[in-house]
Amino acid sequence: MLELIIKNGLFFDGLGTPPRRCDMGIQDGKVAALAPCLSQPAREVRDASDLWITPGFVDIHTHYDLEVEMAPGLQESVQHGVTTVIMGNCSLSITLGDPTTLANMFQRVETLPTVLLHKWMQTAVAWHTPQEYVDHLRTLPLGPNVAAFLGHSALRAHVMGLERSLHAHADTAELTAMRRLARAALEAGCIGISLDMLPWHRMSGVFCGRPLPSHHASWQEYQMLAELCREYDAVVQVTPNPQNLWSLVAIIRMGQGLTHRPLRLTVLSALDAVVDRRLWRVFAPLLFFCNTLLRGNVRFQTIPEPFTIYADGPITPLFEEFPSGVQLNNCPSRQARQELWSTPGFRDQFRREWLAGWRKTFHRDLECMDIVRCPDSRLVGTSFAVWAQGLGRDVVDVFMDLLTQYDTDLRWVATGANDRLAPRLALLRQPYILPGFSDAGAHVQNLGYYDGAISLLKQAVTTGFLTPEQAVARVTGEPAHWFRLNTGVLRLGAKADFLLLRPEALRAPLSPQVAIHDPLLDGATRMVKRGSQQLLEAVYIGGTPVLQQGQVLETLGREPCGTVLTLSATSRTQSMIRSIARHCINAKIVDHPFTDYWDVFVLKHQNPYNIALHVLGVLIFYGLLLGARLLHTPWLLWCLPLSQFVGLLGHYSFERSHIDWRDAVFSWRASRCLNKMFYRVMTGQYGDDMRRALAALQTYQQSGQAVSTAPEHNVEA
Numbered sequence: 001m002l003e004l005i006i007k008n009g010l011f012f013d014g015l016g017t018p019p020r021r022c023d024m025g026i027q028d029g030k031v032a033a034l035a036p037c038l039s040q041p042a043r044e045v046r047d048a049s050d051l052w053i054t055p056g057f058v059d060i061h062t063h064y065d066l067e068v069e070m071a072p073g074l075q076e077s078v079q080h081g082v083t084t085v086i087m088g089n090c091s092l093s094i095t096l097g098d099p100t101t102l103a104n105m106f107q108r109v110e111t112l113p114t115v116l117l118h119k120w121m122q123t124a125v126a127w128h129t130p131q132e133y134v135d136h137l138r139t140l141p142l143g144p145n146v147a148a149f150l151g152h153s154a155l156r157a158h159v160m161g162l163e164r165s166l167h168a169h170a171d172t173a174e175l176t177a178m179r180r181l182a183r184a185a186l187e188a189g190c191i192g193i194s195l196d197m198l199p200w201h202r203m204s205g206v207f208c209g210r211p212l213p214s215h216h217a218s219w220q221e222y223q224m225l226a227e228l229c230r231e232y233d234a235v236v237q238v239t240p241n242p243q244n245l246w247s248l249v250a251i252i253r254m255g256q257g258l259t260h261r262p263l264r265l266t267v268l269s270a271l272d273a274v275v276d277r278r279l280w281r282v283f284a285p286l287l288f289f290c291n292t293l294l295r296g297n298v299r300f301q302t303i304p305e306p307f308t309i310y311a312d313g314p315i316t317p318l319f320e321e322f323p324s325g326v327q328l329n330n331c332p333s334r335q336a337r338q339e340l341w342s343t344p345g346f347r348d349q350f351r352r353e354w355l356a357g358w359r360k361t362f363h364r365d366l367e368c369m370d371i372v373r374c375p376d377s378r379l380v381g382t383s384f385a386v387w388a389q390g391l392g393r394d395v396v397d398v399f400m401d402l403l404t405q406y407d408t409d410l411r412w413v414a415t416g417a418n419d420r421l422a423p424r425l426a427l428l429r430q431p432y433i434l435p436g437f438s439d440a441g442a443h444v445q446n447l448g449y450y451d452g453a454i455s456l457l458k459q460a461v462t463t464g465f466l467t468p469e470q471a472v473a474r475v476t477g478e479p480a481h482w483f484r485l486n487t488g489v490l491r492l493g494a495k496a497d498f499l500l501l502r503p504e505a506l507r508a509p510l511s512p513q514v515a516i517h518d519p520l521l522d523g524a525t526r527m528v529k530r531g532s533q534q535l536l537e538a539v540y541i542g543g544t545p546v547l548q549q550g551q552v553l554e555t556l557g558r559e560p561c562g563t564v565l566t567l568s569a570t571s572r573t574q575s576m577i578r579s580i581a582r583h584c585i586n587a588k589i590v591d592h593p594f595t596d597y598w599d600v601f602v603l604k605h606q607n608p609y610n611i612a613l614h615v616l617g618v619l620i621f622y623g624l625l626l627g628a629r630l631l632h633t634p635w636l637l638w639c640l641p642l643s644q645f646v647g648l649l650g651h652y653s654f655e656r657s658h659i660d661w662r663d664a665v666f667s668w669r670a671s672r673c674l675n676k677m678f679y680r681v682m683t684g685q686y687g688d689d690m691r692r693a694l695a696a697l698q699t700y701q702q703s704g705q706a707v708s709t710a711p712e713h714n715v716e717a
Helices: 099-109 114-123 130-139 152-160 172-188 219-232 245-255 279-293 317-321 323-330 334-341 346-355 384-391 395-409 421-429 452-463 468-474 477-482 503-507 574-582 597-604 608-630 634-639 641-654 661-665 668-682 686-702
Strands: 002-011 020-027 030-035 042-047 052-055 057-059 082-087 145-148 192-196 235-239 264-268 297-302 307-312 369-373 411-417 433-435 498-501 513-518 524-529 536-541 544-548
Touching: 002 030, 002 498, 052 468, 057 452, 099 114, 099 152, 130 145, 130 172, 152 172, 152 192, 172 192, 172 219, 192 219, 219 235, 219 245, 219 264, 235 245, 245 264, 245 279, 245 297, 279 297, 279 421, 297 421, 307 317, 307 513, 317 323, 323 334, 323 346, 334 346, 334 395, 346 395, 369 384, 384 395, 421 433, 421 452, 433 452, 433 477, 452 468, 452 503, 468 477, 498 503, 597 668, 597 686, 608 634, 608 641, 608 668, 641 661, 661 668, 668 686
Parallel strands: 002 042, 002 052, 057 082, 082 145, 192 235, 235 264, 264 297, 297 433
Antiparallel strands: 002 020, 020 030, 052 498, 307 411, 369 411, 498 536, 513 524, 536 544
16 A cells, blocks of 8 residues: 555656656655556545646755754755755865864854854764764754765865964875865765855954965865865865956866866856846856866856845945955954944045955945835935935945944845846756755845745746746756756655645746744844745655645654765766767766667757758758769868858757767768768658657656766767
């Protein structure tokens, strides 16, 4: 007898295949049966006739490392359909290190409330080994599944001592110790290592204002950790320094796959920044260069909605990128900040740096910065520029006066990126950019993007920029596959982490951020999203219901539902991986049942415009050969590469399929398939070939035989 049957739902498997009406049976926390009509007996039968069945969402960038210790249910994410979180990002984790040191790293970088840190410190312990930490995570009554990075800043401070880690390069003995501990962390179950090169991620505590330890590492140290992750096919998460172009060059060099297996590398972040409206166009060609020409395996991350940040007076991460703002954030109290404002020359310094246009990532446009709370109610709802205009005064002077007078009683908001729909959707559609960067669990008073996956689904349904099945896959199976996590897909034998969604609610607008008084924070402010209650009928983790009709159940955080996820094991040998690389379909589908390259070729050429350009390329090829022969002009043969160019243009413009450069230049298999495609298209049989290959691939993926293994050269043209 099955424990639960979900009947008549529209079933999405998380692989991007078209949805179908299906019954799903659950037993022992796993998917035990999938069929159009299950007749087996069950303890509970639930009708889902008007609902979607989807895998639970995967949040790839969170900072829940401290919060999961005190509230392992992670309710704020679960009530938006998240059933898997990845934490330990931006070089910050608690895998190793002294609790006080770790707290001083987290507090300022992630602007965590003091009350949260105090609660954690009361029970925090220092782990002696990474294995002890991972074993400890397994004892928690986890709500969602949890996967963790080893944070480089935590590792560096643990090995070198905090003071030395904040200014020195590691010596040979320290590098050896870091390598040993990092290897132990990967063996224990960490999914990779997170690095941070951003100079305005700063310490609190004794070394207040200094950039995090990871920022001070040498290239040799970064490279050593990257090579270790390459060995395990683990992930390196890195935040580059936007004020130093060479940091991005170093990251690209680190991930290249020309000379060895590509590094699985995820980078923050791809955004349509207000400060530079052209920047978003750089990411597609940059990722094409990294993943195709350099044969890498790089994924940027973007946020699926406008990136709006709230600030309390001068205390904001947005001020960390210029020196006078850093000085304000360094001040421990309101009195200290007011004394700083009155220091001779400080206001002139602030004005000069605020107006400087060089290397800024926050726009600092006072016309786009709105006041949302102030003791003087007349200011609420206006921008600083509008208020200054009404006073007939210089806007920067008015801004400084208000910060001085009201300090953190003045709350303001600004949108820094992704506020334009078309560029945002273009980034979200890009196959090498993953929806993520939610920062869930961090900056709790500044932002709350716990519903990023739902925001993507809403935009897909209302604009059509992705099909529903593609949108579901983008926030479930696709990130899980790339991070090598055994989650995000619903098929026989898979863990029963799934959602029941009301599809009509996906046409609602994106939910605004709202402030609540969070009991976990003793009533302190947390920015959150609401509105998912109307969308989510139920959330199940491991077959256990944790949310019903929009309401979180009491079992969440009290009984274990989620598990600690580690890198998926694979039995693939290197020779098999190389074979898969030669037969790769695209960046999302690297494992399949096909041994005849014709089937792979068909699946790489499905877009009608791409097919038409390839047919044109064949005509150009034979036309040039015939012209050279009939016209006795052999110089026409120099134009033969035009036929390859036309085919590559089809891939780049319409269908980003994998291109092996041996095929692009010349290979007998590519030549055979191109000629066969031409014949099958001309005789009207190519559509049958596509349908047959797609059906075979779908059957294979739903059977559970597919493994989460990236090829040695996973690239697209």
